[in-house]
Amino acid sequence: MADLFDLLIGKEGDKDYKKKPVIVQGITGKFGSFHTQQMLAYGTNIVAGVTPGKGGQKIEGVPIYENMKDAVGATGAKISIIFVPARYFLSAAVEALDAGIKLLVAIPEHVPVKDALTIVDLAKKNDAIVVGPNTPGVIIPGIIKIGIMPASPFKPGNIAVISRSGTLMYEVSHNLTLANFGQSICFGIGGDPINGAPLIQAFDTIRDGANIDGVVVVGEIGGDAEEMLAQHIIDTKFDKPVVAYIAGRAAPKEKRMGHAGAIIYGTYGSAESKVSMYAKANVPVAKRPAEVPMLLAGKLGKGRNK
Amino acid sequence: MRLLEYQAKELFAGYTIPTPQGLTSKDIEQGRKDAARLGFPFVIKAQMAVGGRGKAGAIQKCHNSDEFELKYPEIMQKVVKGEKTRAILLEKMADIKKELYLSLFLNRSKRCYTIIASAEGGVEIESVKNQIIREVGLGNVDSRTAEEVGKEMGLKDKALTQFVDILQKLSKITVEKEAELAEINPLAILKDDSLVALDGKMIIDDNAMFRHDELRKFQEVSELEERAEKSGFSLVELDGNIAVVGNGAGLVMSTLDMLSDNGGKPACFLDVGGGATTDTVYEALTLISKMKKVKGILVNLYGGIVKTTTVATAFIKAYDNKLIDVPVFARMSGAEADKSKEMLKGSRTKMFDTIEEAINAAVIEVNKNG
Structure with missing residues (x-):
């Protein structure tokens, strides 16, 4: 699989080291243009945008192309972020992957399952990483922000945060920052039932990163991604500290709690099931976001995952 | 969207799956x-x-x-x-010889559709024994796979032929209607060895509804939930008396958990979403004001893209229009939080630095007022 840090930062000596070019799909929309401005302000190297019918124009100083093939051809970018409405997501994502994009950040919420599955298949064939859909994106604090997250909760450091929820990623990172735990990367996998990079895959893309002393996994009810991750941590003998948080303990069954993926059927997807699997993997679960830094400090104090 | 049995059977009948x-x-x-x-x-x-x-x-x-x-x-x-x-x-009534289990569902962890079948149906899926499981990509089931599954269940002759036909039709419905689950339990073998779907359960992907006008007639949402959907936020009605409002599904769920941990009873889950404006938050407050059971409102905001002042402005407008007459307990953090606190000073909104403090105050006050 493609290397996430290589795609996002590159290697020392590369001429675009820490300045990896990024394309914005749907750059002229209200949402797309606002976040282009925000990402530029953070220092993200946005080199092109795509909006059919507006090729040749510029927005925020960024040249607009008719399609992804032209935009990639002109810039050589391997990263793209999509802002189009959910019903146009499939065609935009296919266009990006066909044009050679290797890291696709899919912001839209309400993408149909069938379309998400189609993109998962195509990404596998193309050896590309898809973040989302329904994700706040990915940020390496101080270096690159590809997403809709505000800048203020994050600061550079050595803790990786992987989250199924957007605002909880901000909330937990904010709490970590206050406790002086900066972040090496914050990765929003998305709140849908089907993730381009599911929890385990997201975990594997960051686990061997150079600047990672510990991992915080922010989960929620629905599905069995946390259970599988816990087993994966055991199976692969991951020995850095891992701390988890799970939202939705008080949620009723068979009700979608805002996220398409946050739904319990019977015991499948329940918080109890996730907490008990985490216990087997020696991963403590915080009762509230503010407790995460305390648990992490406890884990780090003991050194390895003991 | 979960279809009722008769609705699922109406779809089955349209694909000529036999039903009583x-x-x-x-x-x-x-x-x-x-x-x-x-x-x-x-x-x-x-x-x-x-x-x-x-x-x-x-x-x-x-x-x-x-x-x-x-x-x-x-x-x-x-x-x-x-x-x-x-x-x-x-x-x-049907003259039943044997009850089978059959379903096709979206397998989240494998990221594909999966068949579950068993010769021992008629009980809830958790108790179905000897499950035969097959992964089938985007949900299409060819006749070879269907036949393999049927044979593994011990079916033969007429029953096998019918099973293959029904499984393929169920697959067609799943793919064409974009279902996350299509289940026949029990799928009965009658005395004459013919098969019939005695029950039917289907869950349609809500996000795909824009491609399925033909299924709209089955949609049954409460008036409040429908208005919420139109304004772009999510609302789930619950049984308690404290309305929980915030931005982001995860954050609101987290607030619900903490409120419950502290003895509070949530009246609703309301996520104003990432694109909230003063108008949509005002609409959210309007919906809450229609819920008679609400005795207090708990607000948890992490101001990022949505500025906390956007929300504070909506509250002030709601007070001006006498929309809310219950106490509000709010924690606002992030973008323009200080300005929001200033704006809401002297109003019925009590501001707290942490969500924990806001929850404690809300539980005490609402319980006191009964």
Whole structure:
């Protein structure tokens, strides 16, 4: 699989080291243009945008192309972020992957399952990483922000945060920052039932990163991604500290709690099931976001995952 | 969207999956006409979006009109696991030899559709033994796979041929209607070795509804939930008395958990979403004001893209228009939080630095007021 840090930062000596070019799909929309401005302000190297019918124009100083093939051809970018409405997501994502994009950040919420599955298949064939859909994106604090997250909760450091929820990623990172735990990367996998990079895959893309002393996994009810991750941590003998948080303990069954993926059927997807699997993997679960830094400090104090 | 049994069966029938002869009514007058057309005996089945109806007495046999007059109103009044009866299906009884289990569902962890089948159906999926499991990509099932599954279940001759046909049709429905689950349990083998779908359960992908106008007639959302959807936020009504409002599904769920941990009872889950404006938050407050059970409002905001002042402005407008008359307990953090605190000073909104403090105050105050 493609290397996430290589795609996002590159290697020392590369001429675009820490300045990896990024394309914005749907750059002229209200949402797309606002976040282009925000990402530029953070220092993200946005080199092109795509909006059919507006090729040749510029927005925020960024040249607009008719399609992804032209935009990639002109810039050589391997990263793209999509802002189009959910019903146009499939065609935009296919266009990006066909044009050679290797890291696709899919912001839209309400993408149909069938379309998400189609993109998962195509990404596998193309050896590309898809973040989302329904994700706040990915940020390496101080270096690159590809997403809709505000800048203020994050600061550079050595803790990786992987989250199924957007605002909880901000909330937990904010709490970590206050406790002086900066972040090496914050990765929003998305709140849908089907993730381009599911929890385990997201975990594997960051686990061997150079600047990672510990991992915080922010989960929620629905599905069995946390259970599988816990087993994966055991199976692969991951020995850095891992701390988890799970939202939705008080949620009723068979009700979608805002996220398409946050739904319990019977015991499948329940918080109890996730907490008990985490216990087997020696991963403590915080009762509230503010407790995460305390648990992490406890884990780090003991050194390895003991 | 979860379809009721009769709705799922209506789809099945459209794809010529055999179902028993049945008629659906919403009141006893129509029910009597249906009974006359169908002829005794038959089964009276409560239509509700929940499993375990048989055990709860929401499905009963009916042999004559005296029984009918007693049982129809009784079943109409049934509540099972909090779900009310929404309609009644009268259905001809079948001469059952054996009950099978068959479903096709979106397997989240494998990221593909998966068949589950068993020769021992008729019980809830958790208790179905000897499950045969096959992953089938985007949900298409070819005749070879269907035949393999059928043979593994021990079916042969006429029953096998019919099973292959039904599984392929179920696959077609799943793909064409974009279902996350299509289940037939039980799929009955009758005395003459023919197969019939005695029950049906389907869950349609809500996000794909824009491609399925033909399914809109099955949609049943509360007026409040519908208004919420139109404004772009998510609302789930709950049983308690403290409305929980925030931005982001995860953050609101987290607030719900902490409130419950501290003895508070949430009245609703309301996520104003990432694109909230003063108008949408005002609309959210309007919806909350319509819920009579609400005795207090708990607000948890992480201001990022949505500025906390956007929300504070909506609250001030709501006070000006006398929309809210219950106390509000708010924690606002992030973008323009200090300005929001200043704006709401002296109003009925009490501001707190942490969500923990806001929750404590809300629980104490609401309990005090009963």
